[in-house]
Amino acid sequence: MSLSSEAMQQQLREHLEKIVPLTEExxxxxxxxxTIKRFKKHQFLIQEGEPVKYYYFVASGLLKLVYTDDSGKQHLLSFAMEDWWESDFQAFYTQTPATLSLECLEDTVVFCLSLEDYHQLCESLPQMARFFLQKSTLGFIAAQQRLLLLLTTNAKERYEQLLTKYPALGQRVSKALLASYLGVSRETLSRLTS
Structure with missing residues (x-):
């Protein structure tokens, strides 16, 4: 599905206005x-070792955020779909090289916000500073919840909770990627779901 520019702008506005009101101006x-950018499936928005220029709002599509360890093993940190924000936040905010990679799992359209423009928004419009603070806080809460799930639940419980919270993800992501996200092997996930 290809969204028009007007539809994407309306999507962004509705997303922002769930938290803060904005006048037309x-x-x-x-x-x-x-800026709006379009990416094809398997393209990278961020690659490990490179500068991170943007904080991304997903208008359409699906992304995965991955850390690759010294042995070459990939660890899937998160997915990002429509109406989600994603970046290698440490690299973006500190303007240091990326330690993570952000790759398209589907053709994807994103709104891109540079650090300079982010600061302009927060300094010029107090409600945008409030918006980003709330988004950051919700992101921290989600990260803590995910960590607690990894520490306190078994793979089957994590899988069930993931699909309860994000039912569309099960249709859009391979079992291998879901297994990676849940911290189990593909074979283990297959046994749990059969």
């Missing part, structure tokens, strides 16, 4: 801070 100013 304010939203036009906010929108001018973003």
């Amino acid at each position: 304010e939203f036009a100013w906010v929108l001018a801070r973003f």
Whole structure:
């Protein structure tokens, strides 16, 4: 499905206004801070070792955020789909090389926000600073919940909770990727789901 520019702009506005109200003029100013980019399946938005130029809002598509350890093993940290924000946040905020990679699992369209534009939004519109604070807080909560799940539940429980919370993910992501995200082998996940 290909969204028109107008539909994507409306999507961004509705997303922002779930948290903060914006006048027409304010939203036009906010929108001018973003650029829209389109990526094909398997393209990278961020690659390990490179600069991280943007904080991304997903208009359409699906991404995976991955850490590759010294032995070459990939660890899937998160998925990002429509109406989610994603980046290698440490690298973005500190302007250091990426330690993570962000790859498209589907053709994807994103709104891109540079660090300079992020700071402009937060300094010029207090409600945008409030918006990003709430998004960051919710992200920290989600990360803590995921860590607790990994520490306190078995693979089957994690799988069931993931599909309860994000039912569309099971249709859009391979079992191998779900297994990686859950911290189990593909074979283990197959046994749990058969």
